[in-house]
Amino acid sequence: MLGTRWSRQPGRPGNRGRYLRLARRRGVSYCTGVAQEIDTTKAHGARVYDYLLGGTANFEVDRAAAERAYAAWPGGIDAVRTDVREHRAALGRVVRYYARDAGITQFLDVGSGIPRENSVHEVARREIPDARVVYVDRDPVVLTHARQLLGDTAGGAVSYVYGDLRDPQPILREAAQTLDLSRPTGVTMFGILHFFADADDPRGLIGQLMAPLVPGSCLALTHLASDLHSEELSETFNRLNAAMADSVTLRSHDEVAALLGGLDLVEPGVVQASRWRPDRETDAPDSQMWCGVARKDS
Numbered sequence: 001m002l003g004t005r006w007s008r009q010p011g012r013p014g015n016r017g018r019y020l021r022l023a024r025r026r027g028v029s030y031c032t033g034v035a036q037e038i039d040t041t042k043a044h045g046a047r048v049y050d051y052l053l054g055g056t057a058n059f060e061v062d063r064a065a066a067e068r069a070y071a072a073w074p075g076g077i078d079a080v081r082t083d084v085r086e087h088r089a090a091l092g093r094v095v096r097y098y099a100r101d102a103g104i105t106q107f108l109d110v111g112s113g114i115p116r117e118n119s120v121h122e123v124a125r126r127e128i129p130d131a132r133v134v135y136v137d138r139d140p141v142v143l144t145h146a147r148q149l150l151g152d153t154a155g156g157a158v159s160y161v162y163g164d165l166r167d168p169q170p171i172l173r174e175a176a177q178t179l180d181l182s183r184p185t186g187v188t189m190f191g192i193l194h195f196f197a198d199a200d201d202p203r204g205l206i207g208q209l210m211a212p213l214v215p216g217s218c219l220a221l222t223h224l225a226s227d228l229h230s231e232e233l234s235e236t237f238n239r240l241n242a243a244m245a246d247s248v249t250l251r252s253h254d255e256v257a258a259l260l261g262g263l264d265l266v267e268p269g270v271v272q273a274s275r276w277r278p279d280r281e282t283d284a285p286d287s288q289m290w291c292g293v294a295r296k297d298s
């Protein structure tokens with residue numbers, strides 16, 4: 001499946017039809033204009049992350065870039081593997097918080113990544129058996145695995161949108177096929193916003209995505225830090241950015257908090273991902289990601 005290739009020009013009528021057929025075969029919604037070809041000449045975020053989590057949906061270019069870059073990470077590649085596992089655990093805690101404490105029964109996971117255990121719908125459905133979930137990602141390898149993500153979900157209550165956060169309106173339109181946007185929605189953007197430079201206006205894009213959601217909706221995000229182990233992380237991402245199709249922009253605690261501006265920050269505020277409401281207070285490792293959850297009150 002990893003060898004599947006698509007045209008670079010989905011906007012052309014012939015290609016669009018082909019895309020739509022591919023998406024339909026995989027049971028996913030397709031937003032036009034998303035990048036479409038699996039590129040094995042550069043490392044890609046979804047695949048590097050998959051490699052760090054021990055997955056097999058990655059290529060030599062991803063593995064080589066990760067090994068070289070994460071040698072500079074504080075503690076090396078083994079420490080980053082612990083960090084990404086902690087990151088997934090934080091995602092699970094946020095989804096449980098949404099379901100148990102925030103009264104949320106439907107979820108929009110933007111930048112879902114290649115499916116792993118404890119995906120949003122699995123965690124949500126342990127709390128709320130009929131939870132509705134929409135996944136969004138723009139990586140074609142994620143698309144090839146979307147079927148696996150949706151495999152055992154009955155009744156269309158879980159769907160996947162092949163879309164790009166740089167264009168929120170089509171994502172909202174497609175998400176509304178599965179979610180009832182007149183009810184609160186729990187949005188998660190884990191590990192995606194550092195792929196946006198300031199010039200991309202990530203705060204404006206978040207604003208566009210959150211605007212039509214009703215009060216009681218929440219946004220949770222994680223973001224690589226510029227102000228924790230700054231020297232080692234700068235070196236890691238200088239190396240990684242030289243090998244990746246998309247560059248990473250590290251941000252400080254205050255810059256990450258500003259991305260949640262206009263929403264009401266939930267306790268404990270923006271903290272290291274491993275310290276966001278940890279299940280065990282005592283031994284949370286030292287994550288290199290900031291994490292914050294905020295609620296829309298009006």
Ligand SMILES: C[S@@+](CC[C@H](N)C(=O)[O-])C[C@H]1O[C@@H](n2cnc3c(N)ncnc32)[C@H](O)[C@@H]1O
Binds near residue numbers: 087138166190
């Ligand atoms: C590091 S992975 C995180 C995966 C998952 N959210 C997690 O935390 O375990 C980041 C994901 O964001 C996706 N991504 C990056 N830029 C995106 C964009 N503009 N629109 C949609 N997805 C994007 C990548 O394809 C990748 O799958």
